Amino acid sequence: MVEELTAILGAGRVLTGVAAERGYDCDAYTVDRSRPAAVVLPETTDEVAAVVRWCNRTRTPFTARGAGTGLSGGALPALGGVVISTKRMTRILNVELENRCLTAQAGATNKSLSDAVEQYGLHFAPDPSSATVSTLGGNIAENSGGPHTLKYGVTAGHIRSVRMVDPSGEILELGSAVPGAPGLDFLGLVVGGEGTLGVVTEATVNLAPLPTLVATSLVAFGSVQAATKTVAAIIADGVIPAALELIDKGILTAITAAFGMTFPPGSEALLLVECDGPDANEEMERVKTLCAENGSFDYRRAANEKERQELWRARKKGIGAMGRLAPTIVTHDGVIPRSKLPEMLETVYAVAKQYDLGVANIFHAGDGNLHPCFYFDDRVPGVVERVVAAGEAIIRRCIELGGSVSGEHGIGVEKLDMMPLMFGPEDLRLQADAKAIFNTGDLCNPCKVLPNQKSCVEHVRRWRGVAW
Amino acid sequence: MVEELTAILGAGRVLTGVAAERGYDCDAYTVDRSRPAAVVLPETTDEVAAVVRWCNRTRTPFTARGAGTGLSGGALPALGGVVISTKRMTRILNVELENRCLTAQAGATNKSLSDAVEQYGLHFAPDPSSATVSTLGGNIAENSGGPHTLKYGVTAGHIRSVRMVDPSGEILELGSAVPGAPGLDFLGLVVGGEGTLGVVTEATVNLAPLPTLVATSLVAFGSVQAATKTVAAIIADGVIPAALELIDKGILTAITAAFGMTFPPGSEALLLVECDGPDANEEMERVKTLCAENGSFDYRRAANEKERQELWRARKKGIGAMGRLAPTIVTHDGVIPRSKLPEMLETVYAVAKQYDLGVANIFHAGDGNLHPCFYFDDRVPGVVERVVAAGEAIIRRCIELGGSVSGEHGIGVEKLDMMPLMFGPEDLRLQADAKAIFNTGDLCNPCKVLPNQKSCVEHVRRWRGVAW
Numbered sequence: 001m002v003e004e005l006t007a008i009l010g011a012g013r014v015l016t017g018v019a020a021e022r023g024y025d026c027d028a029y030t031v032d033r034s035r036p037a038a039v040v041l042p043e044t045t046d047e048v049a050a051v052v053r054w055c056n057r058t059r060t061p062f063t064a065r066g067a068g069t070g071l072s073g074g075a076l077p078a079l080g081g082v083v084i085s086t087k088r089m090t091r092i093l094n095v096e097l098e099n100r101c102l103t104a105q106a107g108a109t110n111k112s113l114s115d116a117v118e119q120y121g122l123h124f125a126p127d128p129s130s131a132t133v134s135t136l137g138g139n140i141a142e143n144s145g146g147p148h149t150l151k152y153g154v155t156a157g158h159i160r161s162v163r164m165v166d167p168s169g170e171i172l173e174l175g176s177a178v179p180g181a182p183g184l185d186f187l188g189l190v191v192g193g194e195g196t197l198g199v200v201t202e203a204t205v206n207l208a209p210l211p212t213l214v215a216t217s218l219v220a221f222g223s224v225q226a227a228t229k230t231v232a233a234i235i236a237d238g239v240i241p242a243a244l245e246l247i248d249k250g251i252l253t254a255i256t257a258a259f260g261m262t263f264p265p266g267s268e269a270l271l272l273v274e275c276d277g278p279d280a281n282e283e284m285e286r287v288k289t290l291c292a293e294n295g296s297f298d299y300r301r302a303a304n305e306k307e308r309q310e311l312w313r314a315r316k317k318g319i320g321a322m323g324r325l326a327p328t329i330v331t332h333d334g335v336i337p338r339s340k341l342p343e344m345l346e347t348v349y350a351v352a353k354q355y356d357l358g359v360a361n362i363f364h365a366g367d368g369n370l371h372p373c374f375y376f377d378d379r380v381p382g383v384v385e386r387v388v389a390a391g392e393a394i395i396r397r398c399i400e401l402g403g404s405v406s407g408e409h410g411i412g413v414e415k416l417d418m419m420p421l422m423f424g425p426e427d428l429r430l431q432a433d434a435k436a437i438f439n440t441g442d443l444c445n446p447c448k449v450l451p452n453q454k455s456c457v458e459h460v461r462r463w464r465g466v467a468w
Numbered sequence: 469m470v471e472e473l474t475a476i477l478g479a480g481r482v483l484t485g486v487a488a489e490r491g492y493d494c495d496a497y498t499v500d501r502s503r504p505a506a507v508v509l510p511e512t513t514d515e516v517a518a519v520v521r522w523c524n525r526t527r528t529p530f531t532a533r534g535a536g537t538g539l540s541g542g543a544l545p546a547l548g549g550v551v552i553s554t555k556r557m558t559r560i561l562n563v564e565l566e567n568r569c570l571t572a573q574a575g576a577t578n579k580s581l582s583d584a585v586e587q588y589g590l591h592f593a594p595d596p597s598s599a600t601v602s603t604l605g606g607n608i609a610e611n612s613g614g615p616h617t618l619k620y621g622v623t624a625g626h627i628r629s630v631r632m633v634d635p636s637g638e639i640l641e642l643g644s645a646v647p648g649a650p651g652l653d654f655l656g657l658v659v660g661g662e663g664t665l666g667v668v669t670e671a672t673v674n675l676a677p678l679p680t681l682v683a684t685s686l687v688a689f690g691s692v693q694a695a696t697k698t699v700a701a702i703i704a705d706g707v708i709p710a711a712l713e714l715i716d717k718g719i720l721t722a723i724t725a726a727f728g729m730t731f732p733p734g735s736e737a738l739l740l741v742e743c744d745g746p747d748a749n750e751e752m753e754r755v756k757t758l759c760a761e762n763g764s765f766d767y768r769r770a771a772n773e774k775e776r777q778e779l780w781r782a783r784k785k786g787i788g789a790m791g792r793l794a795p796t797i798v799t800h801d802g803v804i805p806r807s808k809l810p811e812m813l814e815t816v817y818a819v820a821k822q823y824d825l826g827v828a829n830i831f832h833a834g835d836g837n838l839h840p841c842f843y844f845d846d847r848v849p850g851v852v853e854r855v856v857a858a859g860e861a862i863i864r865r866c867i868e869l870g871g872s873v874s875g876e877h878g879i880g881v882e883k884l885d886m887m888p889l890m891f892g893p894e895d896l897r898l899q900a901d902a903k904a905i906f907n908t909g910d911l912c913n914p915c916k917v918l919p920n921q922k923s924c925v926e927h928v929r930r931w932r933g934v935a936w
Contacts (some may be wrong), residue, residue, distance in 0.1 A: 098700040098709075098807035099836075121706050145647065154647055157625055170894070178803045179613065179622055179835055182874040182883070183891065183917065184902045188656020209706055212747075232566040238589050238677055240568075278746040279680075335646045339566035366649055368567075406650040415650070423651065426638070433905040434652045437898055449651065 001060075003042055005082070008030060008050045013088075015039040018220075024083045026070040027075040031330070032413050034459065036063075036077040043088045045163055045171055052199065053100030053169035055082055055443055063445045064199040066107060069128070070142055072412030073332065074194045078447035078459045084199055086137050092116050093202065101160055101177060103204045104148035106137025109179060113205065122207040125152040128408075129316070137200050142216060143192030145408035148314070150366035151276070152208065154408070156191045156243045163202040166406035167444035171412040177204050189434055194410050197438040211242070215284035216308045219291045220298035224248055224349075224361075227269035228341035230294040231365045232315040236340060237290055238265040239283045241366060243274040248345075250325070250360025251318045251373075258321035261314060264298040271296075271365070274316050318362040319373065332391050336403030336448030340366035347397045348372045355390040357383075370398070411449045421453050469528075473508055474551070476518045483507040492551045495536040495543040499798075500881050502927065504531075504545040504812045511556045513639055513669040520667065523550055523636035526619070531913045532667040534575060534603030537596070538610055539658040540663045540797065540880030542854075546915035546927045552667055554605050560584050561670065569628055569645060571672040574605025581673065589785030590675040596876075597784070605668050611660030612854055613876035615711040615783070618754040618834035619744070620676065622876070631670040632658060635912035645672050657902055662878050663913045671681045679710070683752035684776045686774040687759045688735040688766035690830075692716055693815075695737035696809035698762040699833045702741075703806060705758055707751045709834060711742040716813075717794070718828025719786045719841075721739055726789035729782060732766040733865045735747030739764075740783050786830040787841065794826060794843035800859050806836035815865045825851075837875035838866070864889060887919050 005014045015024075021035040036209050037060070042048045055062045061081030068075050077083050086107030094103040104113055110131040113124035127146040128134050135143070139155045140162065161175030175187040221227040227246055234244065247270045255261050263270065265391075267355055271291070275283040288299055294392035301307035322329045336344050345361065352359035352374065363371040372394060376383045395405050395418055405422045407416055419428065432450055473482045483492075489503040505528070510516045523530045529549030536543050545551050555577030562571040565588055572581055578599035596602050602612070607623045608630065620626075629643030637890040643655040657859040658665050695714055702712065715738045723729050731738065739754035739759070743751040755765055770776035779922035790797045804812050812828065820842065831839040840862060844851045863873050863886055873890045874883055887896065902917055915924035 096805070097808065098703040099805045100703060143653075149647065153625075156653070157621075172895075172898075175529050178805055178871050179617065179837070179875075181872050183887065183895075184900050185611075185624070185660055186898065186902065188653040189902075190775065192653055209708070235568060240677070278750075282746075323872050335644055337564070337567045339564065371648070404644050404649050407647075412601045412649050419651065419773040427651075428638075430640075430905055431651050432659075434654065434902070437901040437905070441582050 001038055004054060005038060005051065005345070009040060009042060009047055013041045020083070023382070024065065024068070027065070027070040027073060029071050029073040029076070029414050030031045030411060032073050032076060034076055034078050035080060035082050036083040039083040039085055041088045045165065048084060048199050048201050049165045049169050049171055051082065051084060052165050052167070056169055056441075059443070061443050061446050064137065064141070064195045067130065067133045068111070069130040069134045070412065071333065071409040072406070072414040074141055074410055074412040074445070074448060076413060078413060078456065081443070089201065099177065100207045101204050102207055103202060104136055104204055106140070106200050107134050110134055110136070110139065117207055118210070121210050123210050124205055125158055125208040126155045136203055136205070140200050140203060141193065141195040142410045143251060143368065145364065145369065147364060148246055149364060149408070150244055151240050151242040156188065158206045159187060159191050160204045160206060162190055162200045164198040164200045165276030167197040167439040167441055172198070194412060194449050196435055196448050199445065202322060211280070213278060213280040214274060214308065215275045215280040215301065216274045216311050217284060217299060217301040218289065218311045218314070219271045219273065219296045220264040220412065221271070221296050222266055223271045223295070224269045224345050225342050226295035227271050228345055228365065230271060230291050230296065231341055232339050233290050233294055234287055235366065237286065239275070239286050239455050241273050241283070241287065242276040244274065244364070244366030244450060245272040245298050246270070246320055246361065246363055246365035247272065247314060248361040250358065251321070254321040254325050254360065255296070255314055255317055257324040259317055261444060266297065270314065271414060272311060315362065322373055322375055324456060325360070326377055328378040329373050329375050330387055330391070331371050331373045332394060332404065333369070333371055333407045333409035334395050334398035334403060335367065335369045335407035336398050336401045338366065340401040340403070341365060341368060342420065344397065344401060345372065348394060351390050351393045354465045355386040357390055367407070368403065371446050390416065413447060416449070469506055473519065475707050476522060477508060477510060477515055481509045483509070488551070492533065492536075492545065495533070495538040495541060497539050497544070497882050500541050500544060502544055502546050502548060504551040507546050507551040509553050509556045513633065514825045515669050516552060516639050516885040517633045517639055518670050519550065520633050521551055523638055524909070527911065529911050529914050531661045532605065532609070534606030535577070535598065535601045537598040537602045538606060538880065539877040540874070540882040542609055542878055542880040542916060543893055543911070544881055546881060546924065554603055557669065560765045567645065568675045569672050571670060572604055572674055573670055574603060574608070574668050576604050578604070578607065585675055586678070589678050591678050592673055593626055593676040594623045596823065602836060604671055604673070608659050608668050608671060609661065609663040610878045613832065613835065613837065615713055615832060617832060617876070618712055620707050624656065626657060626674045627659050628672045628674060630655065630658055630668045630827060632666040632668045634666040635907040635909055636806065640666070648694060657905070662880060662917050664903055664916050666840055666912065679748070681746060681748040682742060682744045682776065683748040683769065684740070684742045684779050685752060685767060685769040687739045687741065687756065687764045687783070688732040689737045689739070689764050690734055691763070691812050692737045694763035695739050696813055696833065698739060698764065699809055700758050700807050701758050701762055702755055702833065704898070705754065707743070707754050709741050709751070709755065710744040711740065712832070712834030713740040713783050714738070714829065714831055714833035715782060715786055716829040717738065717791055718826070719789070719830045720782070722789040722793050722828065723782055725792040727785055727856070729784070735795040738782065740779060783830065790828060790841055790843055793828070794845055796843050796846040796853055797843050798859070799839050799841045800862060801837070801839055801875045801877035802863050802866035802871060802873065803835065803837045803875035804866050806834065806867045808869040808871070809833060809836060812838065812865065812869060816862060819858050823854040825854060825858055835875070836871065860886065883913060884919045
């Protein structure tokens with residue numbers, strides 16, 4: 001295997017052994033692991049295509065991987081085989097200011113795309129929390145959101161076209177650099193396809209103007225209920241902040257324990273609000289009024305960029321700080337219409353109590369995108385089962401309230417068996433039919449998104465410790 | 469047929485004879501006509517599903533139709549059968565301000581959606597030129613653009629979910645009212661699917677804030693070249709106007725002939741520029757400077773809403789005015805990266821000269837979306853062949869310049885045989901595979917988008933007067 005792949009790619013471009021097994025056996029969803037036989041580091045689309053054709057000849061499964069920051073196991077090599085890393089595919093190929101677009105290789109990071117055009121007052125708008133390291137290809141696979149999704153939308157709205165190696169090794173061009181391409185639009189399948197339809201190697205993306213003015217505030221509430229009602233009130237009033245994030249008491253306690261940051265006494269929830277664009281000041285004044293009307297008791301606005309970064313610190317350090325609360329954290333991901341936030345948060349706390357688990361919440365409230373974090377000690381017998389049951393209870397409630405099984409982290413392997421909660425057999429058949437347009441085999445990123453893939457029984461059994 | 473359909477829908481809901489044949493044998497693409505056997509007027513999704521199931525039982529082709537303002541024959545009943553009109557499906561079902569969305573039946577017009585939420589400072593952003601009468605379902609089928617697409621994007625970006633009767637008569641719910649729905653996204657196929665994947669009966673759409681400030685100007689140039697270079701310069705400078713429309717001398721002459729409107733002497737091209745949002749005034753000042761730097765010689769800015777409507781009049785009356793130039797007008801539709809506008813316009817004039825045709829241009833320049841209008845007398849022998857050949861030459865050049873076979877009017881029947889200019893056999897196979905997810909038969913809007921559909925040979929032969 002190594003010899004043949006090295007013959008295709010050249011020396012130093014194929015990793016095996018410990019280097020491959022330790023670094024590439026999972027992504028940021030660490031609950032499930034599976035070791036690849038080899039990791040390859042192609043530099044061009046043609047090299048990716050050659051690797052994929054080799055995998056087809058030898059019946060070797062393959063899984064593309066960007067920075068490995070995905071949270072649902074999308075880059076997990078579930079059946080082993082070859083991991084195709086885009087680590088060396090970081091080139092920006094073209095910037096067209098007149099057409100407001102940029103073409104880059106899939107391994108370029110969000111940050112590098114924005115850095116390349118900052119001098120022109122532009123940026124690539126998608127900003128997952130991992131934006132400094134996460135890659136364009138990973139963003140496309142997962143249709144990534146982020147704190148600023150509320151105003152700027154998920155990745156799908158920012159991708160004009162992709163170059164993709166299909167599961168047979170053919171190179172396809174999908175989408176169009178110009179608006180309104182004719183025929184059926186495949187980008188909606190590929191963006192968010194979690195790498196199951198092929199390996200995206202290049203993409204042409206929209207460039208958006210950098211906001212000229214940014215206003216950021218951190219607002220304290222005496223109850224989560226008051227904070228979630230404020231979220232709905234802000235949107236209903238007509239203000240669309242660039243970001244509208246909620247942090248509850250559990251997270252604040254963790255941040256104080258971990259980093260010594262303090263918050264106004266009596267804070268049961270904080271809202272981090274950012275408005276941008278020429279109306280930012282007026283919008284923020286309106287937000288301040290609405291917060292007060294809905295029961296906020298402390299309002300701090302950043303006077304400069306340094307203070308702004310300080311306010312964001314609580315949001316950005318929140319998840320990391322949770323390590324102080326318990327040895328293990330499982331971050332769930334669901335979404336509901338934002339008007340349902342107050343009752344959904346009540347469900348989250350009630351479910352945690354019912355299953356005797358710690359829970360803390362830090363999430364994109366403006367999108368209605370929940371991230372309840374359960375914290376626990378996984379050495380306690382039975383606790384993992386309780387966490388799984390609690391997660392399912394929360395997701396069921398999200399669906400009941402008109403939401404969905406995943407907000408922004410994707411299905412991957414994590415939520416495979418939750419798909420039937422949301423999709424009936426006919427819906428799942430449609431999904432399988434759509435996948436089969438590109439992927440009729442079982443080699444390209446197997447065992448993801450769609451449950452009950454034949455070749456995956458072994459993996460699932462090993463992973464779950466149960467037969468399905 | 470009438471009895472059975474009336475049994476399903478009730479009295480007065482089935483049209484046949486002259487009423488059906490005269491009013492429903494084409495849409496706004498009038499070059500091709502085909503008479504339906506009946507037109508039905510359902511009021512609910514269940515009624516549409518019942519009609520579609522009846523069509524399946526009786527092997528009757530069916531074609532959905534909104535206002536019939538489509539420009540490529542998407543609502544043409546190519547093989548006769550039943551036209552399913554959404555004329556009676558105009559209800560707005562739900563408005564959710566907190567979630568910034570609205571749910572309506574497919575027959576609701578763009579205008580009615582916006583009117584319903586104007587009191588809240590919101591609107592439905594897509595604005596095809598036919599917005600007062602064109603329907604939500606038609607917008608979805610054609611993924612409609614419009615003058616404000618430049619800033620606000622085509623319809624696809626504004627649709628959250630749809631209810632659709634699939635070609636077998638099953639009711640599907642696709643998409644999600646919340647962002648980031650899991651699984652493969654079918655909306656990209658259905659929006660822009662030109663009604664070939666099923667009959668959309670309801671949709672939940674985004675509501676966007678009405679701009680608080682609007683600035684509109686009409687700017688005159690001594691050459692088309694100067695005007696097109698200005699378009700690229702404006703975008704490259706960082707200003708994204710809400711609308712950026714170009715009107716050339718041919719159109720101006722027609723408008724003067726038809727409506728007596730006058731324009732600054734020496735105008736070879738006008739740019740209509742509209743900026744909106746809180747920065748509108750600053751943006752318009754910048755536009756003014758850029759126009760001057762690129763050779764404009766006259767600049768008029770609307771001082772109030774009345775003057776704004778007056779400036780828009782030239783744009784809105786342009787196509788209608790062309791009736792003064794010749795008995796027949798064929799409006800083409802192509803798109804290129806906007807940086808290529810100067811050389812593309814040169815091609816348009818050169819092609820018209822080569823084929824001895826009159827040509828005038830009025831189009832969404834900011835999008836690079838061309839609409840060359842050929843005007844001619846179709847009673848002159850051989851002229852239609854020249855128009856067809858000229859159109860193909862223009863589309864070929866669009867594709868060479870990185871653009872596409874259709875900008876916003878769709879493929880329909882009009883551009884069926886141009887699809888292979890842009891798509892190879894493998895691309896067309898992918899398109900057919902994608903269609904087959906929903907539509908494996910040949911009853912639902914046959915003979916559209918994909919060339920060489922077996923059942924359509926007769927229609928094509930009759931229409932083109934040639935065998936394919």
